Amino acid sequence: MADLNSLLDDLAAESAELEALVAPLPPEQWARPTPAAGWTIAHQIGHLTWTDEVATLAATDARTGSTDFTELLTEAAPRIATFVDDAAALAAGAPVPELLQRWQDGRAVLAEALRAVPADAKVAWFGPPMRPGSMATARLMETWAHGQDVADALGIRREPTDRLRAVAHIGVRTRDFAYAVRELPPPADEFRVELTAPSGAQWSWGPADAAQRISGSALDFCLLVTQRRHPDDLALQATGKQAMEWLTIAQAFAGPPGTGREAGVFS
Template identity: 85%
Template structure:
């Protein structure tokens, strides 16, 4: 994957592109529902603002040795199914100008905090701890995915970019996690994933001789692993029974199994 500075630049660009969608909206349109059940546009931005702040807290702990994130994780464990929803709802209640400023400040603070993590340091999270580059990748994935919810709510088609490589990468790397959260055994061998980037470049992961293969457009793979489209609505091809099964459960984001989207919802 790219180095930390490149990933943070891509995260900043993805966030800025999303801001061009939401910043011009009148306050009443921020209450518009999105495909995520119970979440408005304000919930989506509130969630991004909150998770950036929490990631900043964890990255700061990695530098200072403090335990702010560990305490928050203990609180989250007590209401694991509602913790993120509660935080999004609380943020969505803020006036729109304040929410926008909060999101902007959080993005800036997170980039600085990740750059300050010691070279061998790991950042704790709701899943396994990760390097700063992996955290930046995860934040880029979430920003893109929640931005897709907003774009879908507004009926806007976003032009995909090669920033999707980070989203695809985390989608591949979280294969076994998708099985674990469903209490299923993960396949014993790596899969081969071959994708066509928006630029036309070819991206690949896994051994070339693997009999279990996923091929298709990178945008479709990213929509799949973030569960923003149903597998039946995507031009992805699975060779092998295990690869085909993975397409039905792939999940790049932390937390319990997602419910995904219904087939045909966006045609």
């Protein structure tokens, strides 16, 4: 993957693209429902804002040795099932200008916090700990995915960019995680994933001679692993029983198994 600064540049660009969608909206439009059940556009931005702030907390811990993020997880344990939704709802309740400013400020603070983490240190998270570059990749993935929810709510088709490579990468890397959160044994062998980028470039992961294979557009693969589209609505090709199974459970984001989207909603 790209170095940290390049990933942070891509994260900033992805955030700016989403901001361009929401900033001109009148406050009442921030209450528009999105495809995520119970979440408005304000919830989507509130979630990104809160998650960026929590990621900053974790990154600061990795640099200083403090335990603020661990303490946050411990405090949240009794209500972990609703923890993320509650935080999004709380943030969404703020006046729109205040929420927008908080999101803008938090993004800048997070970038500096990740740059300050030693390259060989790991940042604690809701899933496995990760290097600063992987955390930037995860934030890029979430920003793109929640941006898709906003675009869908507004009836806008976004033009895909090669920033999707980071989203696809984390989608491939989280294959075994998708099995683990469902208490299923992961496949023993690596899969081959071959994707066509928005620019026309060819991206690939895994052994060239792997028996289990996924191919198609990078956009469709990213919509799959972020569960923004049902597998039946995507033009991905799977070779092998295990690869076909993975298409039904792929999940690039931390937390319990996602519920995805119904088939045919966006066709």
